[in-house]
Amino acid sequence: MTPVQLFLLGRTLMKIGEEALPEPSSPTGAAQRGGTRAALVVLSDVLGHQGTSVSEIAARTGLPQSQVSGAVGRLKETGSFVTAPDPADGRRQLIRTAAEVSERVAEVRTARIDDALSAALGTDDPETLRAVGEALDVLARHLTPEAAGRLRS
Structure with missing residues (x-):
C-alpha cells in the first residue's frame, strides 16, 4: 500500500x-450537522489531557483555536465536557470530560x-x-x- x-x-x-x-440535535430539538471531525479530534485530545485549555488543544491537534472553541462549545452543550476557571488565570477555562455519561455519548456509543x-x-x-x-x-x-x-x- x-x-x-x-x-x-x-x-x-x-x-x-x-x-x-447519529445526527446530533440542538437543545431546541433541531438537527445540527457540521464540525463532526473537529469535535471528535477535540474529544480524543481531552480524553488524554484532562483539565486542558482551548489553546493547549489547538497546539496539540493543529486545529485553529476558533474551531477548537466551537467544538468545545458543542461538546459542552451535549453534556460531554465540563469547564471550570483556571485557578492560575481566571480568564482561562479548563476543560475535562463530564463525570456522567450524557445522553448524546450513550447514543453515539451504541451506534x-x-x-x-x-x-x-x-x-x-x-x-x-x-x-x-x-x-x-x-x-x-x-x-x-x-x-x-x-x-x-
Missing part, C-alpha cells in the same frame, strides 16, 4: 464513520456502522460485510488514537 492509498482509505473510513454517527458500511461498499452481502467488519476490528485494535499521537512526536 502506498501513502496515497492509505490516505485515501483513511478519508473513506472517516466518511463512513461520519455517516454512521453501529452496518448501514453506512453497506452503503459505502454497495452491497448487502453478509460475507463481504463480515470480512470488512473483521478487518476494521483488527485495524481498530492496533491503530488506536495513541498510535497517531506517536507520529506527532
Whole structure:
C-alpha cells in the first residue's frame, strides 16, 4: 500500500464513520450537522489531557483555536465536557470530560456502522460485510488514537 492509498482509505473510513454517527440535535430539538471531525479530534485530545485549555488543544491537534472553541462549545452543550476557571488565570477555562455519561455519548456509543458500511461498499452481502467488519476490528485494535499521537512526536 502506498501513502496515497492509505490516505485515501483513511478519508473513506472517516466518511463512513461520519455517516454512521447519529445526527446530533440542538437543545431546541433541531438537527445540527457540521464540525463532526473537529469535535471528535477535540474529544480524543481531552480524553488524554484532562483539565486542558482551548489553546493547549489547538497546539496539540493543529486545529485553529476558533474551531477548537466551537467544538468545545458543542461538546459542552451535549453534556460531554465540563469547564471550570483556571485557578492560575481566571480568564482561562479548563476543560475535562463530564463525570456522567450524557445522553448524546450513550447514543453515539451504541451506534453501529452496518448501514453506512453497506452503503459505502454497495452491497448487502453478509460475507463481504463480515470480512470488512473483521478487518476494521483488527485495524481498530492496533491503530488506536495513541498510535497517531506517536507520529506527532
